[in-house]
Amino acid sequence: MPGAIFRPFRHSEAERSDRSAGDRLRHRQKVRESIRENIADIVAEESIIGKSRDKIIKVPIRGVREYRFVYGDNAPGVGQGEGETEPGQVVGKGQQEGQGADKAGDKPGQDFYETDVTLEELVEIMFEDLELPDLERRALRKIPAERMFKRKGYRQVGIRIRLDKRRTARERVRRILATKRGRGPAPPPEEGAPEPEKRRQPFHTEDLTYRHVVTDVRNESNAVVMCIMDTSGSMDTMKKYLARSYFFLLYQFISTKYRSVELVFIAHHTEAREVTEDEFFHKAESGGTFISSGYVKALEIIEERYHPSLWNVYVFHCSDGDNFDSDNPAALRTARQLADVANLFGYGEIKPLGSRYYESSMLNLFRRLDADNFQTVVIERKEDIWPSFRAFLSKDRAKVADAGAAAPA
């Protein structure tokens, strides 16, 4: 038997290529596509409104499974016990929870896996194929925000982390060339003389070049999202759940546009109160509905804390449309006032499937409100949330497009 050949480890990166890079990239693309396709489910399932942007969300990936003909649940398997295994003993869990049991690898459940994305990535994916309208921002509403850093030229002094290696190396070369030129051409080496040792050319302190960074004071606009929800007896958990998804999208969308976004939660039945997020979604109340009470409260809060000259105000109201008739004129009047001060004002009517035709609706009433920045949407089930949210923004976009068409003239 001839001797084995040993090939030593190749240290240089150049010799060892990262050959799976292209395939990994393509796989990640497919994961992203899969997330985008399932975005409506994810938004509806997750309790993510108002959460930190670094929060990690588990997203089930369906699009990147590799399908084959495989056996299903009624295929028995064989395992090894630790002795004394008896019939009837439970040895593992099925794959219902996405938790692959430590079992035969031919079970497809193991291919079903979840990936972790941060909320920020998720939002980025959500909005990337959505041509978002430029939100209207008035010059008046800008206030300075000192958060950004900006590069501004280069200096000889600085901290280590900002050392610009490329420029430093260039400085050194430049200095070496300059000194050579000063000395004139080198004398030709004598015949037979030993090769002169190469002179070391170390870096000098004056070669070091650092990037200079200054604080960037920029005028930033702030925004407030006012979530108003009907918490009367007729709003059941399902309706609240749909409302919550909608508020989430709105909040995330506004957050991509502004540096700081504040949230205000107003719950109303016949009276309105400002509440915390937790109370907003989880506390059940009873009683009838005066929609105008919520709007009045919102107007009060805007007056007190978020004056429209400093703040971009976004108001969204979710209700099942079951208002007392006597309140309708007041509701319309206050809605008109809100539309005047807000950048965008939306009304979402939540009608779980089937209830649309026999319950009263505010849509007819709000049809009379013809402000440009007012929008109504109907949400029947969770699959509607994402399309109706897109429609909500696209109406705004149409308006911008109209304005754009008119402006250049």
Next chain:
Amino acid sequence: MPDFEIAELERWDERIREKADAFGLDVYQQEFEICDHNDMIGYMAYSGMPSHYPHWSYGKSYEKLKTLYDYGVSGLPYEMVINSSPALAYLMRDNSLCLHILTIAHVYGHNDFFKNNYNFRQTRAEFTLGSFKAHAQRVRSYIEDPSIGYERVESILDAAHALSLEMRRNRAVRKLTQAEERERLFAAAQPRPDPFYKIHRPPEYHPPDLRRVPAAPEEDLLLFIAEHNPYLADWERDLLTIVHEESCYFLPQIETKIMNEGWASYWHREILNSLELPSELHLEFLVRHNQVVRPHPGGLNPYHLGLKVWDEIKRTHDEPTDEELRERGPRSGSGRDAMFDARSADRDASFLRRHLSESLMRELDLFQYEQRNEDYVVTKVADRESWRDVKETLLKSVGTGTIPVIKITDADYSGNRTLYLVHDHDGRDLLLEYAERTLQHLHRLWGREVALETFINAKKTLLTYSDQGFANKALK
């Protein structure tokens, strides 16, 4: 790794080879490449091949391995060896000297197995690396061809991968050509010569359907499609052939996982025990060896099961118990000879069928489990009544037993080029969701309706995929 250590490995390799020779192992020329853990993950993702065509599934596999490794869920194998001549193996440079010695010995076990097991005869080990490289170049050339491009190549590869293991299981048996199949069909339909034809009523003659394509049920799905779908472009045909050829290469490894790992573990143990290692190396060897071949409660460790059965073969020949002598009589030949015979002639299913005895099953505490609602429940254990059932289940779940057998019976069903397939149902249903998507891939390749006959919950069912999508109807 510094060079002096390479020299050290070469010295150990020398000694290990002497021992392997003395034991009678017959191996290809061996090459070792030293790599780090990143390279190792890369090689694993591409099944060890230094050159392989690109596809996102390998990226997925890389990410999965890397995540598991980074979070410490699973370690990396100490070695990886591929069936080629010269045999190529990778050693991880961070491993200790003892691990390297163990790995080198283990690799020679695999190497011998690759060279001598009959399942690997068809793989043409001397061409392995070259053909994988040629495949990679061809696939890349299609990707770079502006009239084809990445996406179309990917879509064909996706579909081909879904069907890649639907192929003839025993590649050692020659496949008859369509013409030969037809001759056979014709001969089978002819009436037998009857010496009493004068007093017998002449038998009714059923003419064979010689126009049917395929003449006999066809298992090589990809090849059949490549040959019989006239609307495929040449490059599409070529991709199907490439995927099929790679499956032919991997099939023997799927078929012999337990034998092969057991064989290599047996030999690394024998070789290292005979090397007279210094005590600190020997102690580490014992620890590592036991980690590799320990049982995995609840699952099956092929290293453990394989090694146990190989030991059993040797023991029943060399030192049979009185009971075994009474039952089977004395065996001819030594235990080693019997092992070498089994190494040449068996695959996992036959290996376990012949050599996994009732007593060994009981010693291993093998049990059969089934899914009940959300739990896996033990239904049978290896006791006197049901050990045969457990063994049958085990035989069905090793090697290609985990892949449903699906055959094309008619390529022109009901006269409109519908592809009709039949699933050889053996009590295990197909997973419907997966069957649906796989049929979608099949439809993509065939271009016309595809129909699969199977049993779902004991009812004969026809699953179809056409331009209108998936349908599922009960058959009488």
